[in-house]
Amino acid sequence: MKNLTAKLLLLIILMWTTSCTNKSTVTPYEPTPYEIEIPFGFPTKLNIPENNPMTIEGVELGRYLFYDGRFSGRTHPDSLMSCATCHRQERSFEAGVDHPGFPGGFPHGITGIPTPHAMLPMINLVWNTTGYGWNGLLYPTNPNPDARNIEDFVRMAALAPHEVNGDTTRIKNLFQTIPGYPELFEKAFGSKLITFTNIGKAIAQFARTLISANSKFDQYMHGEVQLSQSELNGYMLFTTEDGGDCFHCHGGFGNPLFTTHLFYNNGKDTVFNDIRDRFAITGDPMDHGAYKAATLRNIEVTGPYMHDGRFATIEEVIDFYSTGVLSSPSISPLMHHVNNGGVRLTPQEKADLLSFIHTLRDDEFMTNPKFGKPEKFPDE
Amino acid sequence: MDKLFRQRIQLLYFIVFTWCIFVFSGCEPKSDTPEPTTGKLSFHFSHKIDSEPIVFDDMRYVNAAGNHYLVNEIQYFISDVTLYHSNGTPLLLDQWEDIHYVDTDLPETQNYIFKDEIPQGTYDSISFTFGISEEKNYSLMFVNPPESFMFWPENLGGGYHYLKLNGKWLNELNQEAPFNFHLGIGQIYHSYPDSITSYVQNYFTVHFPVSAFGVKAGETQTLELVMNVENWFQSPNIYNHDTYGGDIMQKQEVMALAVENGWNVFSIEFMTYK
Numbered sequence: 001m002k003n004l005t006a007k008l009l010l011l012i013i014l015m016w017t018t019s020c021t022n023k024s025t026v027t028p029y030e031p032t033p034y035e036i037e038i039p040f041g042f043p044t045k046l047n048i049p050e051n052n053p054m055t056i057e058g059v060e061l062g063r064y065l066f067y068d069g070r071f072s073g074r075t076h077p078d079s080l081m082s083c084a085t086c087h088r089q090e091r092s093f094e095a096g097v098d099h100p101g102f103p104g105g106f107p108h109g110i111t112g113i114p115t116p117h118a119m120l121p122m123i124n125l126v127w128n129t130t131g132y133g134w135n136g137l138l139y140p141t142n143p144n145p146d147a148r149n150i151e152d153f154v155r156m157a158a159l160a161p162h163e164v165n166g167d168t169t170r171i172k173n174l175f176q177t178i179p180g181y182p183e184l185f186e187k188a189f190g191s192k193l194i195t196f197t198n199i200g201k202a203i204a205q206f207a208r209t210l211i212s213a214n215s216k217f218d219q220y221m222h223g224e225v226q227l228s229q230s231e232l233n234g235y236m237l238f239t240t241e242d243g244g245d246c247f248h249c250h251g252g253f254g255n256p257l258f259t260t261h262l263f264y265n266n267g268k269d270t271v272f273n274d275i276r277d278r279f280a281i282t283g284d285p286m287d288h289g290a291y292k293a294a295t296l297r298n299i300e301v302t303g304p305y306m307h308d309g310r311f312a313t314i315e316e317v318i319d320f321y322s323t324g325v326l327s328s329p330s331i332s333p334l335m336h337h338v339n340n341g342g343v344r345l346t347p348q349e350k351a352d353l354l355s356f357i358h359t360l361r362d363d364e365f366m367t368n369p370k371f372g373k374p375e376k377f378p379d380e
Numbered sequence: 381m382d383k384l385f386r387q388r389i390q391l392l393y394f395i396v397f398t399w400c401i402f403v404f405s406g407c408e409p410k411s412d413t414p415e416p417t418t419g420k421l422s423f424h425f426s427h428k429i430d431s432e433p434i435v436f437d438d439m440r441y442v443n444a445a446g447n448h449y450l451v452n453e454i455q456y457f458i459s460d461v462t463l464y465h466s467n468g469t470p471l472l473l474d475q476w477e478d479i480h481y482v483d484t485d486l487p488e489t490q491n492y493i494f495k496d497e498i499p500q501g502t503y504d505s506i507s508f509t510f511g512i513s514e515e516k517n518y519s520l521m522f523v524n525p526p527e528s529f530m531f532w533p534e535n536l537g538g539g540y541h542y543l544k545l546n547g548k549w550l551n552e553l554n555q556e557a558p559f560n561f562h563l564g565i566g567q568i569y570h571s572y573p574d575s576i577t578s579y580v581q582n583y584f585t586v587h588f589p590v591s592a593f594g595v596k597a598g599e600t601q602t603l604e605l606v607m608n609v610e611n612w613f614q615s616p617n618i619y620n621h622d623t624y625g626g627d628i629m630q631k632q633e634v635m636a637l638a639v640e641n642g643w644n645v646f647s648i649e650f651m652t653y654k
Contacts, residue, residue, distance in 0.1 A: 043524040129525065239533035241560065241627035242573060247533060248560075254519050254531020254540070261525075286437050286452070333452045333546035333558040336626030 029190035031055035034205070036126060039213035040222060041256040046126045046208075047140065049149050052201045054208060057188040062206030064184065065175075065199055067373045071158070072110060073170035081110045081164050083157070083203065084373065086119065090366050092298035093122035093210060097312055104312065105304045109162040116162065116276055118309030121295050121302050123365070125150060126208040130261040134291045134307045135278045150204035155196065168196040175199065180378025212297050212365040213256070220359070221253060227359060234356025237349055241336070244321065244343050244353055248334045249293040258360060259295040263287065264332040267325035267342075268306060277307075288330040297360050314357060318350050418497035420600040421463075421473065425482045425490045426649070427454055427607045434609065436484070439550065444614035447621045449549040449559075451609060454484045455530060456543040458586075459516065460509040461494070466502045466592070473498070479512055481527045489526075493600075500597040504589070510642055511542025511563065511583030536629060537565025537579045545612065549621040559626045561612065563639070566632035573630060580632055582639050586646050604649040611645045612638060 034054035038044055048054060065071060066087075069080025086107045087093040097105040108114045117134050125132070131139035132153055142148045146155070157163045158171060172194045175181045182192035189198045217235075219225040227235065237243035239252050249266075251258040263278040269289055272279070278290035291307040305311040311320065325335055325342040337343045345353065365371070427434050429441050429451070439450040459479040463471045472478070473494045483489045511517075517539035522528045530540045545561040566580035595601050613619035617637040628634040 041520050041523060043528065045524045236535055236574070239535060240573060241562075241629045245627070247531075252531065253534050254538075255528050260529050262529075327556065329556070331558070333548055334560065336558040336560050339551070339553075339555050339557050 029186075031057045031188060031190075034059050034209070036208070036211070039211065039218070039256070041253070042124075042213065043127050043257070045129070047129050047149070048126065048208065049140070049151070052151060052204060054205050055188060057184070058202050058205040059209055061181075061184045061188045062202035062204070063371075064181075064374055064377060065203050066206050068377055070174055070178065071166075071171060071199075072164050073158075073166040073174050075174070079110065083154075087122050089368075089372050091301045092212065092362075092366060094119040094302040096301055097303040104309070106309055109160065110165050111161055113162040113165075117307045118304050119302075120292065121298065122207065123210050123212045123297060124257060124295060125210065127257055128261050130263075131281070131292075135276055135281050136263060136292060137276075137281055150207050151197075151200040154200035154203045158196070172196045172199060178377075178379050184378055210365075210371055212362040214364045215297065215362040216359040217356075218256070218362070221256065228355065230352045230355040231359050232356075233349075233352035234354065235359075237345070237353045238356055243349070244318075244345065245334070245337070246296075246321075246353075249332075250296050257295060258297050259293050261292065263290040263292055264334065265289040265328065265330045266291075266293075266321075267327065267331050267335045267338055268310070268320070270326050270328045272328075272330075274307075286330050289328065290330065290332070296357060298362055298366065300358055300361055301366070314354060315350070318345070318353055322350065416598040418499055419595040419597055420494065421496070421498055421595065422491060422493040422600055422602045423461075423480075423605045424602055425492070425605050425607070427484055427609060429609045431608075434484075439548070439556070441610070443610060443621075444618050445620035445622075447549045447613075449547055449621065451545070451547040453546050454482075454544070454607065454609070455526070455541070456482055456510070456545075456607075457512050457527075457530070457540065458482070458508045458510060459512050460507075462507050463498065463503045463595075464505045464507070465499075466504050471496075471498065479516065481530070483526055486526060498595045500595050502592060502594045504592050505587060506593075506603075506648075507585055507587040509583050510586050510646075512540060513583055514581045517565070517581075517583070532564040532629075535576075536567055539565055542583055545609070552622050557621070557626060559621050560628070561638065562627070562629050563635055564629065566635050567630060568632060580636075582632075582635050584639050584642055586642070588646075588648055606647050606649050607645055608647060609645075612641050615641060615644065617641055 032055055034056050036046060036054065066083045069082045069085070071083065072079055072081040074080065086095050086102070088096060088099065095102050095105045095107050099105055102108065105118070106114060107119060120134060129140065130136055132150060138147050138149060138152055140148050146152055155168065158166045158168055176194045182194060185194050185198060186192045188202055216225060220227050239247045249260055249262070249264055251260065265288065272289040278287035279285070300314055303312055305314070305317050311317045321342050322345045323341045325338050327338045331338055434451055436451055439448055441449050443449055457479055461473045461478070463473065465471065473496045477495065480492045481489055519531065519534060519538045522540065527540070530544070532539050532541050541562055541564045543561070543563040546558070548556045548558050551557040563582055566582050567576045568578045568580065569575060570577045593601065617640055619637060619641065624631070624634045628638070
């Protein structure tokens, strides 16, 4: 009996010491959770898929990938293309009308094929729960599991002829060969073996950190600054039905996203030929000619405007809503001034409304180094 | 050796005995379980015109003023749901979450299961606030959609829309004209639109004094709460869209007509137990 007890004791000690040895040789996969700080008045519900929790390591990797032109899967200087090729921080992550490579702010892919729509602001995406894209083609409850979130947008951008025109295998293989990247993937996802799924996850994590919430209007909401009389007049016009009536679709104090992320036919046309409008997603005839109401944060730097970029300036947009609205069976009921052609603002009212819209510009966001291009890439 | 062996056997007996006590005492039928004395209540919301479920987006309806109209969407809040027991005692329900949002585009909002355990018995009537009462209607209390999209601008009184009833009517020129039949806090203007002297709380109480019903212990009573949309436009005030136009948020005198018409907009169609 004593002999047996001694053997058992020895076995337990052996198992204990062996397990300790194993633990010390394996690098643990312990990414650091990334906490999104919710700005004043913003929603607390976030659109973060369960299979891609935010981590500091994932966001850091995503930032490298977002800015690395080798995302095209190519290394020739003429063939580089990254997300940042079109999504410029100084233009609230749109191209902007002054983009050096895309005249008028109309992007085209690496092969020269233009994108079918103008760009949408790439900010505050973590609060978009109704669908990404002008028609909301990517939404969390989509029966198609490959079309639900920003991760899927990354893959679509990589493949689309009017964007990167790439090959996901080639792209992930290229990053596998670049010194430094496998280690970053290991820190973020627990494996040095790079997959395109993890490339998409990392870029999506970085995209979800692009939060703009420190405009002059935000500071006004916090009681830190006062708006000028013209800005206040414009705010009044923005938030009244007898004024510009912008707020029902574009928010305000009670909805500081400055969008509902919903889809409206705002009266631009009477004939609808675009195969990528909201109708293409829902099949509802009332969605002909309907598109997402874009956020108005930083809107002054994100031209051209509307889904097809038909307006180059905000002044043109205000003119449209003032006198250019057209009736059609599917026009949104919120466009209740349609039979007058619009809200019919005076020149002074237009100027005041523009003054208010300028208060939605967030320069701190558009110059924040943590959202900018890394000083050097992992292999530099 | 023998002594040690005996001690271990005794220890084993003790462990088995203790385990048996725990297991069998847990399996004993509980003969003194109290019978339930409470039940649950839920609302199912439906929306009708002329006693039929609304066919949305179809210009098939005619209101009391003779306006042909269609309805695109309806969004609203009800709050302070209260049951009145046959002994006269009021019972305010869901004090944790007493403001409920309903949206005809969001089926999940059209069922409202109250958290309260409601004492069984007969209740003579039920009431609720259409909209949100003054003490509860403050800005930014809803930061998440869809409720946050109902915000009512600060400069018009703040808080939230009580109602958005959006549609179109055929105007005098036979044009389809959108209407936004929106209710919320009204404004009294000194000089329109810049100088507001006071605000008007337009929420109102809906009361069903003859809707006696019973709550059975252990069961859920479901009430079908129907919004009869045509009643917004007919009694006691004939509401003519040609007269009042497409928007009323800044027209307190028109919102007041709507509030007066709201008294019989809701009805309880049927009740079921589950």
